[in-house]
Each structure stands twice: as C-alpha cells, then as structure tokens.
Amino acid sequence: MPKVLVSDPIDQVGLDIISQVAQVDVKTGLPAEELVKIIPEYDALMIRSGTRVTKEIIEAGTQLKIIGRAGVGVDNVDVPAATRQGIVVVNSPQGNTIAAAEHAIAMMLALSRHIPEANVSVKSGQWNRKQFIGVEVYKKTLGIVGLGKIGSHVASAAKAMGMKLLAYDPFISQDRAEQLGCRLVDLDLLIRESDYISLHMPKTEETYHLINAQALAQMKPTARIINCARGGIVDEVALAEALKNDQIAGAAVDVYENEPLEENSPLRELGQKVILTPHLGASTEEAQVNVAIDVAEQIRDVLLGLPARSAVNIPGLYPDALEQLKPYLQLAETLGNLVSQLVGGRVDFLDIRLQGDLANRDSKPVVVAALKGLLSQALRERVNYVNATIEAKERGIRVIETRDASVCDYTGSLHLEAKGSLGTHSVTGALLGDREIRVTNIDDFPINVPPTRYMLFTLHRDMPGIIGKIGSLLGSFNVNIASMQVGRKIVRGEAVMVLSLDDPLPDGLLSEIMKVAGIRDAYTVTL
Ligand SMILES: NC(=O)c1ccc[n+]([C@@H]2O[C@H](COP(=O)([O-])OP(=O)(O)OC[C@H]3O[C@@H](n4cnc5c(N)ncnc54)[C@H](O)[C@@H]3O)[C@@H](O)[C@H]2O)c1
Numbered sequence: 001m002p003k004v005l006v007s008d009p010i011d012q013v014g015l016d017i018i019s020q021v022a023q024v025d026v027k028t029g030l031p032a033e034e035l036v037k038i039i040p041e042y043d044a045l046m047i048r049s050g051t052r053v054t055k056e057i058i059e060a061g062t063q064l065k066i067i068g069r070a071g072v073g074v075d076n077v078d079v080p081a082a083t084r085q086g087i088v089v090v091n092s093p094q095g096n097t098i099a100a101a102e103h104a105i106a107m108m109l110a111l112s113r114h115i116p117e118a119n120v121s122v123k124s125g126q127w128n129r130k131q132f133i134g135v136e137v138y139k140k141t142l143g144i145v146g147l148g149k150i151g152s153h154v155a156s157a158a159k160a161m162g163m164k165l166l167a168y169d170p171f172i173s174q175d176r177a178e179q180l181g182c183r184l185v186d187l188d189l190l191i192r193e194s195d196y197i198s199l200h201m202p203k204t205e206e207t208y209h210l211i212n213a214q215a216l217a218q219m220k221p222t223a224r225i226i227n228c229a230r231g232g233i234v235d236e237v238a239l240a241e242a243l244k245n246d247q248i249a250g251a252a253v254d255v256y257e258n259e260p261l262e263e264n265s266p267l268r269e270l271g272q273k274v275i276l277t278p279h280l281g282a283s284t285e286e287a288q289v290n291v292a293i294d295v296a297e298q299i300r301d302v303l304l305g306l307p308a309r310s311a312v313n314i315p316g317l318y319p320d321a322l323e324q325l326k327p328y329l330q331l332a333e334t335l336g337n338l339v340s341q342l343v344g345g346r347v348d349f350l351d352i353r354l355q356g357d358l359a360n361r362d363s364k365p366v367v368v369a370a371l372k373g374l375l376s377q378a379l380r381e382r383v384n385y386v387n388a389t390i391e392a393k394e395r396g397i398r399v400i401e402t403r404d405a406s407v408c409d410y411t412g413s414l415h416l417e418a419k420g421s422l423g424t425h426s427v428t429g430a431l432l433g434d435r436e437i438r439v440t441n442i443d444d445f446p447i448n449v450p451p452t453r454y455m456l457f458t459l460h461r462d463m464p465g466i467i468g469k470i471g472s473l474l475g476s477f478n479v480n481i482a483s484m485q486v487g488r489k490i491v492r493g494e495a496v497m498v499l500s501l502d503d504p505l506p507d508g509l510l511s512e513i514m515k516v517a518g519i520r521d522a523y524t525v526t527l
C-alpha cells in the first residue's frame with residue numbers, strides 16, 4: 001500500500017479520502033532535517049503553508065509521485081525541483097477563495113473601526129469611546145492589486161458596501177475589470193489615489209517588495225493597506241517605518257516574509273495602527289473542508305494512476321477533456337517512442353502534426369505525451385508528463401507543432417517527424433474505433449499495423465522472394481512472427497515491411513537481415 005505523509009494540519013475529511021488507497025501518517029511540525037530523513041519512504045506529501053518543501057526534501061523523496069498543497073499558494077514548494085524529478089504538484093485553486101476574500105474585508109473593516117483594540121480595552125475593564133473613533137469605507141476608494149479569484153470577490157463585496165474601485169493587474173482585460181465595477185489603472189495611480197489598498201497577487205520575482213518605501217511614500221497619509229496575499233510582497237521594515245512616521249494611516253497584515261513572524265518584528269510595536277493575524281486567510285471550517293477534499297482526491301487519483309485536475313506543473317488536463325483525449329495521448333506516446341528508435345535514440349528535432357479532428361483539440365497534452373514517448377528509451381520511468389517538456393528542452397530537442405484539419409483518412413491522426421543520429425524518419429498513427437492504435441504510415445509508406453512490444457521494420461526493394469528470405473532468417477533464429485505488413489508506393493519500387501514479433505530480436509540477427517539482397521535498411525523497435 002502506498003504511504004502518504006501529511007505534514008501540516010489537514011481536515012479529517014481529506015485524510016479519510018486518502019485512507020481509501022494509502023496508509024496516511026500525520027506528522028506535523030517536523031523540522032526540515034527530520035523530513036529529509038523520513039521522506040524516502042513516502043509516495044505522496046500533503047501540506048499547507050507550514051511546510052517548506054525544499055530541493056533537499058524533494059531530492060530525498062525518491063518515491064514521491066505527488067505533493068499536494070491544501071490551499072492556493074505553492075511558493076513554499078520548490079516546484080522546479082519537483083518538476084525535474086517528475087513529481088506532480090497540485091493545489092486547490094478555489095477551495096479557500098471566499099475565506100481569503102472575507103478575511104481581507106474583515107481586516108479592512110476592523111482596521112477602520114479599531115475593533116481589535118476596542119475589544120481588548122473593554123475586556124480589560126475600560127469604557128473608552130473617544131479613543132476608538134473610526135472611519136467609514138462607504139464612498140472611499142479601494143485599490144485592488146491582483147484581480148484574480150480572491151481580488152474579484154473582494155471587488156464584489158466592496159462594491160456592495162458602496163466603495164469606488166480601482167484595480168491593477170497586468171494580466172486582466174479592461175472588460176473583465178469593468179464587469180467587476182473596477183477602473184483598471186496603472187500601479188502608480190492606484191497607489192496615489194486609493195484610501196485602501198488590498199493586495200491579491202502571487203509572490204513572484206516581480207511582486208517581491210512591490211510595496212516598498214518608495215510606494216508607501218506615494219500613498220495618502222490617510223490610506224490603509226491590507227496584505228492577505230503573501231509575505232514579501234510588502235517590505236515589512238519599510239511598512240513599519242511608514243506607519244511610525246505617519247506616512248500612512250494603517251495596515252492589516254495576515255502574511256509575512258518569515259512565518260511565524262519574528263518576535264522582534266517592528267510590526268509588533270505599532271499599536272492600533274496595525275492589525276496582525278497569523279496567516280488566517282484560509283482558516284474557516286468551510287475552506288479547510290474544501291481544500292482537504294480537493295487535494296486529497298487528487299492525491300488518491302494520482303496514486304491510482306489517474307491524472308490530477310489542478311496540477312501546477314503539467315499542462316491543464318481537465319477530466320472531461322482528458323477522457324476524450326486519453327486514447328490520443330497513448331497514441332502520441334507510442335509514436336514518440338517508435339520514431340525515437342527509428343532515428344537512433346538521440347533526437348535533435350521533432351515536428352508534431354495534429355491532423356483531422358485532432359487539429360481542433362488542445363494540443364499541449366498531446367505534445368507532452370509525444371515527448372514522453374520520445375524520451376522513454378533514454379530516461380525510462382524517469383520521464384513522465386510532469387518533466388517531459390523540461391527534459392526535452394534541456395536535451396536541446398527543437399519541437400515544432402503544426403496542424404492540418406484537412407487530412408481526413410481517419411477521424412484524427414498524428415504525424416511525427418524526427419531528426420536524429422540515424423537521419424530523419426516519420427510515423428503517422430490513428431485510432432481505430434476511437435480506441436485501438438494503428439500505425440498508418442512510416443516514412444511516407446502507407447501501412448496499417450497495431451503497435452506491438454517487439455517490431456522489425458525494413459526498407460527494401462519491392463521484389464519477389466525478399467519477404468520469404470526474412471521470414472526464413474527469423475525462423476532460423478527461433479523468432480516467431482505475429483503479423484506482417486508490406487507497404488509500397490509503386491510496384492517494384494521501394495517498400496517497407498513491418499513485422500510484429502513475439503520475441504525480441506537476438507544479437508546478430510539484424511546484421512544478417514541487412515545482408516539480404518534488396519534490403520536497404522532495417523530497424524528493431526521495442527515498445
Ligand atoms: N492569506 C491567506 O491565507 C491566503 C489564502 C488564499 C490565497 N492567498 C494568496 O492570495 C493571492 C491571490 O490568490 P488567488 O486565488 O486570487 O489567485 P489568482 O491566481 O486567482 O489571482 C492572482 C491575480 O494576480 C495577478 N497578478 C500576477 N502578477 C501580478 C502583478 N505583478 N501585479 C498585479 N497583479 C498580478 C494575476 O493576473 C491574477 O489575476 C495569492 O498570493 C495566494 O497565495 C492567501
């Protein structure tokens with residue numbers, strides 16, 4: 001039975017789902033050295049933001065097939081390292097959207113009305129109403145940075161409270177922003193004109209310290225900033241300074257550059273100008289159930305050999321689309337494997353042509369499948385859907401993709417042409433009855449054969465006796481022929497022969513075949 005390590009607190013409902021197919025060990029709060037020690041025995045790792053999954057942990061996880069992040073942000077996972085090792089990384093893109101958006105709104109209101117301090121004050125026996133006079137958000141301008149899932153929900157809620165909305169998101173269209181009632185502006189303008197700024201973008205190289213001393217200096221002295229996105233987007237030292245010097249009126253922070261927040265962080269010393277919560281954006285009962293189910297189901301599926309629906313490091317394979325594409329993925333993988341062997345293993349160039357109906361489908365998964373097949377001789381089980389693209393790139397394989405919907409011999413077919421150490425070869429394949437794979441063309445010779453484990457291909461002169469000679473040679477080496485096909489373009493011209501064999505070709509037989517008069521080339525293939 002596979003083993004799954006759960007290293008952060010996850011709702012029981014998720015653990016129950018994984019337990020259907022695996023042994024689940026919950027060990028939270030492990031130091032990194034301990035994790036490196038125990039990870040080799042696990043097939044899957046399930047985390048939240050509390051575990052930093054470093055390159056070292058990933059490299060030690062030699063059995064790992066999947067890392068499941070029960071939440072949105074995967075910045076605590078070294079995704080490139082996981083990709084290189086063929087480990088799929090999944091998350092729950094929507095499970096905590098509402099929770100995080102509501103937390104941002106709650107922070108904005110709490111900050112405006114001094115709720116945390118007023119609460120502490122009353123509980124400590126005081127009744128001080130003057131000290132806690134707040135401000136209204138109605139008719140104020142909210143600048144939303146990052147108008148994705150959470151930013152959009154914040155926009156709807158803020159609009160309902162009568163706020164004016166500005167948004168900055170370099171990847172969102174004007175139309176989408178307008179639909180949400182936001183005026184799409186540049187970041188400088190948003191920073192200058194907003195009464196509240198709420199951050200909802202990922203932490204990336206571009207967004208790291210995007211809100212720095214310079215940006216804070218441009219904000220209104222009455223403005224307040226809310227960060228429920230990611231620590232590191234705001235420069236915490238600069239923020240503390242800006243608050244201390246009354247450059248801005250307040251800040252509400254849920255996420256920090258280092259978590260847990262350092263004891264001596266200057267943010268802890270700013271009284272009621274700042275509200276700090278310990279990364280609670282996703283901490284609602286509902287969100288924790290959602291993300292646990294979402295990610296546990298993906299871990300279960302991947303351990304059962306099924307695809308994951310929200311993988312962050314493989315092309316989006318959505319279950320419905322995948323169900324239809326699945327036979328084509330198998331076809332692409334088979335043809336990739338076949339053509340790589342025809343060209344001698346090392347491939348420099350691959351042209352993938354999607355033909356017929358296939359030309360109108362999502363090509364990304366098909367291309368990845370072809371690359372997986374292409375590299376499978378060299379990398380064996382080390383190559384998979386996660387790392388095929390990166391491995392191909394690193395080997396300098398140039399890939400081009402073309403489409404031709406006008407080819408209609410079969411509903412959909414796939415043509416691969418590769419250039420490698422033994423020259424250039426092409427193969428075409430299609431599906432029979434939408435399921436069964438047929439190789440329909442080799443080097444422009446029409447054939448129709450099902451791929452089998454052991455195959456022999458010859459390029460020869462179409463002349464009497466040649467097929468018999470090959471058959472006798474195979475017989476004399478005790479190799480049984482399962483099926484045989486010949487394809488030619490013109491009578492007594494060049495021809496190909498494809499033999500499906502029950503046994504692998506013994507050493508020395510290929511060179512004997514090459515000696516037969518009329519044989520120009522011969523290749524063995526093991527699929
Ligand atoms: N505090 C929490 O507990 C909590 C909970 C959930 C999510 N989050 C975080 O909230 C953030 C948003 O999550 P989401 O689910 O809405 O993600 P999302 O992918 O739906 O939206 C992110 C948006 O940011 C935009 N963006 C990217 N780069 C940008 C840039 N340089 N400037 C401005 N916008 C940029 C993207 O175009 C996208 O629209 C993420 O950082 C996520 O990790 C925090």
Ligand SMILES: O=C(O)[C@H](O)COP(=O)(O)O
Pocket residue numbers: 048049050070071072073074096279280281282283
């Ligand atoms: O990216 C996320 O989903 C949030 O930051 C939530 O993190 P958490 O799972 O540790 O609460």
